[in-house]
Amino acid sequence: MQINRHSNEFYLKSLLLPLIILNIYRFVHLKQKYNITINNIYHSIQSFLNISFHSNLNNKIKIGIYCKSLKNGGIQRSTSLTLKFLNKIEIFKSYLFAYISQEDDEYNIPGRIKRITIKNKSIYNLIKEIRKNRIDILIYQFPLNNEIKILNKINNIKTIFVIHSSFFYWLYSNFTYLSIYESYKNSKYIISSIPLENDYLFKKWGINSTLISNFIYNDYNIIIPSDLSSKLILMIGRGNKRLKRFDLGIISMEYISKEFNDCEMKIISNITDFDNLKYLAENLNITRYVKFVGYNKNPEIYFKKSSLHLFPSISESFGYVLCETKIYGIPNILIGLDYVSIANEGTIIIYDDTPESLAKEGIKILKNENYRKKLGKQARKSIKKINNELPFKKWVELILSVYMGYEYYGILRKKEVEMDKICALNILNNQIKLLKMRNSSFSNFTFNTIENFSFVKILT
Numbered sequence: 300m301q302i303n304r305h306s307n308e309f310y311l312k313s314l315l316l317p318l319i320i321l322n323i324y325r326f327v328h329l330k331q332k333y334n335i336t337i338n339n340i341y342h343s344i345q346s347f348l349n350i351s352f353h354s355n356l357n358n359k360i361k362i363g364i365y366c367k368s369l370k371n372g373g374i375q376r377s378t379s380l381t382l383k384f385l386n387k388i389e390i391f392k393s394y395l396f397a398y399i400s401q402e403d404d405e406y407n408i409p410g411r412i413k414r415i416t417i418k419n420k421s422i423y424n425l426i427k428e429i430r431k432n433r434i435d436i437l438i439y440q441f442p443l444n445n446e447i448k449i450l451n452k453i454n455n456i457k458t459i460f461v462i463h464s465s466f467f468y469w470l471y472s473n474f475t476y477l478s479i480y481e482s483y484k485n486s487k488y489i490i491s492s493i494p495l496e497n498d499y500l501f502k503k504w505g506i507n508s509t510l511i512s513n514f515i516y517n518d519y520n521i522i523i524p525s526d527l528s529s530k531l532i533l534m535i536g537r538g539n540k541r542l543k544r545f546d547l548g549i550i551s552m553e554y555i556s557k558e559f560n561d562c563e564m565k566i567i568s569n570i571t572d573f574d575n576l577k578y579l580a581e582n583l584n585i586t587r588y589v590k591f592v593g594y595n596k597n598p599e600i601y602f603k604k605s606s607l608h609l610f611p612s613i614s615e616s617f618g619y620v621l622c623e624t625k626i627y628g629i630p631n632i633l634i635g636l637d638y639v640s641i642a643n644e645g646t647i648i649i650y651d652d653t654p655e656s657l658a659k660e661g662i663k664i665l666k667n668e669n670y671r672k673k674l675g676k677q678a679r680k681s682i683k684k685i686n687n688e689l690p691f692k693k694w695v696e697l698i699l700s701v702y703m704g705y706e707y708y709g710i711l712r713k714k715e716v717e718m719d720k721i722c723a724l725n726i727l728n729n730q731i732k733l734l735k736m737r738n739s740s741f742s743n744f745t746f747n748t749i750e751n752f753s754f755v756k757i758l759t
Contacts, residue, residue, distance in 0.1 A: 340389050348696050352703045359392045360702050363434040365417070365425060365441070368399035369406045371569060371594055372537070373513075373619045374440060374463050379406035380514035381438075384691050386412060391698070394432060396425060404596050422446045429456060436701055447482040457701050459488040462508070465638070466496055467730060468614035471737070472542055480504060480752070488701050488708060492617045495638040498715075499723040504752040509712050511693045512640060512685070513617040517599070517626050519683055524628030527671050529604040530562035532661065533629070535620045536612070538568035538576060547611040547634070547654050549579050549589055554658035556588045559665060564609075565601055569594040602627040606671060607664055609657065613737075615639050621646075626682045630674035632660050635733045638726050641685065645678020650733060 338355050345351055362385060366378045378395075385393050386409040394413045398420040408414075415432070417425050422445075429437055439450060440461045450458045460483065469476045483489055489508035491497035497510040532555070538545040545566065552564050566576070570593050580589040592601070608624040608631045615621070618639050621631055631646040633639075634657070642648065647660050664671050700707035727746065734741035 498717040548609040550654035551658040625678035628675035644681035
């Protein structure tokens with residue numbers, strides 16, 4: 300019996316060994332075939348981008364994007380669009396990390412993207428999931444100083460920090476957040492969407508950023524522009540946020556409605572915590588002219604006959620709402636936002652926070668059909684110059700550069716064409732005047748004050 304047992308074991312081993320060897324051979328063969336496919340795609344991408352990296356890829360590059368959710372906001376929309384475009388690259392494998400689970404009316408993302416909820420919004424839970432899923436590159440989008448510091452200390456995670464808030468936003472809202480720029484100085488990879496900051500201020504401050512414009516949502520070629528036939532005025536965005544300053548737009552309607560009995564303002568925004576704005580309209584006795592229509596993921600349904608969009612926000616980085624209204628050929632009135640990359644053409648920029656000035660420009664546009672149509676054509680033309688191909692190429696090159704090493708990121712940054720210095724100084728001069736006008740704390744601000752990064756330490 301003992302001899303038979305040993306014989307059976309030997310017989311089984313003699314059968315298993317060839318199977319094991321065969322499976323190993325198959326695995327190696329499939330791995331080699333996989334690597335050849337991956338690197339063929341990888342080299343074709345390099346050829347398309349006119350760049351060269353010496354190393355080959357052994358696996359797809361795993362990219363994680365961290366955000367709050369995919370609903371109701373510029374960052375959320377930007378995240379959705381970025382994931383859609385990165386999903387086009389076969390050598391990338393994308394993951395979405397969010398601390399809010401899937402909701403109704405979200406911006407869409409491709410189905411094959413794995414979504415992971417980060418419990419308790421914890422940076423340590425995020426890091427745990429990053430390591431668990433072997434993420435190569437994390438795209439981090441929150442202005443949270445402590446978390447940025449933690450991520451900067453982790454050597455085996457390459458993090459790209461996306462700045463979604465203008466430096467001026469923190470000046471107007473919360474000085475303590477200015478300390479975040481100290482952390483950005485210690486970060487290797489930074490994305491900015493504001494030319495003034497990327498090309499001028501950040502270089503003065505020692506922040507190694509690269510400029511990438513946001514993807515745009517609408518397709519220019521299939522959009523039928525507004526006929527600008529009505530006296531419909533729009534305000535779109537998070538109206539309950541103090542710095543969006545929807546109150547200025549509502550007060551301006553007191554003056555506009557006296558000129559046009561058939562005018563109407565539609566406020567497209569989540570109506571939560573809107574009682575103060577509703578009360579303002581009631582107090583001014585203009586509820587007939589001001590309508591709160593609530594949040595809509597597709598506000599374009601209101602664009603087809605609109606003639607004007609008011610954008611009284613005190614600070615922006617890219618301005619999706621501005622982009623969306625311009626693509627429909629709708630004139631815009633901005634207050635001081637000349638540093639936003641799509642602020643010019645088809646817009647009127649005023650440097651006065653009074654609702655009277657806002658109303659004066661609005662009345663001028665609504666009264667003069669030729670002027671209104673001229674601005675509308677300029678707005679459409681300006682957006683035609685913007686397409687998603689440029690940010691798409693820049694994102695792909697950025698991810699490959701970061702993956703291959705910091706020296707390649709430096710090469711990428713050197714290829715950028717910077718904005719004209721005189722233009723940068725003119726914009727900065729305008730913003731300093733606005734700072735002084737809006738807040739006496741900035742009365743002593745000069746070019747040197749802002750260019751010298753030490754003022755951040757003083758304010759914080």
